[in-house]
Amino acid sequence: MCSDMPDCRTEYLATRNKQFLCMTIFFLFLSLSVKSQTVSVADFLGDRQAAVSLTFDDGIQEHYTLVAPHLNRYALRGTFGINGKYMCDIDDHFAPRLTWEECRRMVADGHEICNHSWSHPNLTAIDRHTLLLEIRKNDSIIKAETGVNPTSILYPFNATTPQVRAVCEEEKVGARIEQFGLGQRNSGCTAASIDTWLRQLINDRRWGVTMTHGIYTAWDQWDEPWVLWNFFRELAFKKDSVWVDTFSNIQAYVKERNAVTLTTRWCNNTLIITPALGLDCKVFRMPLTLKITGMEKNRCMKAVQDGKNLQVSYRGDYLTIDINPYGSPVAVSYMKEKTLEGKTMCVIGDSYVYNHGCPVSETWHYKLATKHGMKYQNLGQNGNSIAFERDSIYGAPLYKRYSIIPENADYILIIAGHNDAYLVNGDIDRQKVLRQRLDELLKGLKRKYSGAKIGWVTPWNVAYEGFPATINIIEEMCRKNDVKVLNAAYTSGINPNDPVFRSRYFQGKDDNAHLNNAGHNLLMHWGEQFVMGL
Template structure:
């Protein structure tokens, strides 16, 4: 790969005099030019997420985001719902799922002092990092409750927080195969980022009477990945921020195309590659580039 990159840069240098602008270039709304994105997210660190949800997602090649509260991890049954262990969090993280911060003890954060609020966030970040080796870069508000202070503190050193969600479950939300399909169609038609919120399967808030409704829905999403980018909350949130903060200069050289990005975000926090749709000589291509990687060359 290194030799190839070197040769490509030689080609670019030798033909830099002849470089011209391309017909058209833009960063696509979602990875690989797909129409829409979906993040499947699961609240409260319920044991069902390890025993049922993650295996289903794994079998379909999908990655989910699991919002956990360190306070209830390893505590067995809390509020009638068995909870995850740190070892389970570690395993799910190693399999590519996102384990992220839902506060340490699930209080309504808008009722706390700034000091208490910061402690709820930091303590859970530390515990998740200790268990998984990865410090969370997203946050999910307990009860979806936030105010100006909570939002400001919870956005620090993060690529995003969950500010909108589609509740999916049967006992409280009344999800049906038809309602789930209609939601997916709406997300695709609108070119949006859809974020689901699911709690327990057979335990906790908003359970499923017929869990196969949910598994069938995931199968349908997996089958439509040419239209929908399914990825963790962190991945999609990062992509969207990078896209907003990145500009590209695209050049056509004699034998290759060069993409030179400029992005003012912190590369230690934002690590998602971006996709550019570039049209050269009437031919449109999707090119994946690192927004912090300097000029990158692609064969024409």
């Protein structure tokens, strides 16, 4: 029998089919969004393009008197291989040798003292018993005299075999196997050849290890040492793309990178990353940089491991975090938008804060506070220094004037260091003063404002001698005092050395310090991510 009434069963099935189709599309979308995230370990720490270790053989006194001061000036760390038998021999016919006191000072400055054998024999030409003696005796005296157990080896004459390596590298991160001779009398280096080597290293995304002996004495001397010093300077200003560190640190990272396994899963809208690493954590102690792709753009992320917030850095289409490969699972999630609402943020520092000749309302931190409904106080002072007394118009240095910050501050942002970089200007004694007073400042902040979230934003990496060391000292002392750092020199995309960039984003074509309104807009997302992650 025909009827004008609708077929209820047909409508019911059509409705169920639509619901099923919608649910299928939803779960397919969810599945695709989850699967689109990829997690990998960056080639090098900080996701840099290449890495360089500067190694120096034979424990020559020039390494302390000439090399180390230039490395310290640019906040670079070297690896120095010593022979225990010849230590303290200032009358050695080959070259005057290091003293143990000099080694201790180099270790205190962050350099690595490593094993170059006890007496510098060809290790491939001696028996196993003598080989063990050469390595263990040298290890023991280095440990006794410096307090640090050597974790790497520079083979004498670069001579080794698989059998020698099996003996020498036990309980160590590794040994130098390939090297770039960095000298002139024998290696024939020129400024051009060194530049070519470094460019190729960056293009190939590789780790390069240099080998230097003497400067004016010993083997492979330099007729033009300024070529070497300029190379150090070039490395300092390429820290955004080249990781320069001791041999042991980079070797440890590379082996950890190659050995770690990462498993990922989603739980309650949180990406859980579980690292597993079977290496000896007493020997292999480097953090690993993870690259995460596929997360939503323009949203602030939070990463937590072992109960601590990790710093999240954006690199265009992906983000990076540094993790402990032996630690607990890492939880990565989107931040709640209301995190900052109603909080009080005080920003203190130099003209990066005060904004030089432009309105404070154009600064990224003012815009951040306005966007999130925060109470905002700007305590910037043009010309202000972290550590050094200047003319009274520039105000007292930060390590003295930080106490003007209101005690009810929920967030304290320090943006400073530009003026100190010019005042330090490669002076080692001034570096020590900066380090000491930064420590005093940070300890005072943590003590007085124990309930506040504190973060530091570094200056840009201006092509001037004092900047690499100043930025490195800020990072070092903040790390020591558990204060987070936004390294604006290497991760913000702000380039004060490019005339075109300056004319577009700075307050003048010759200005390398002060962003204009467009420049602050460029930095806004980085700053927002940083503050929300404190």
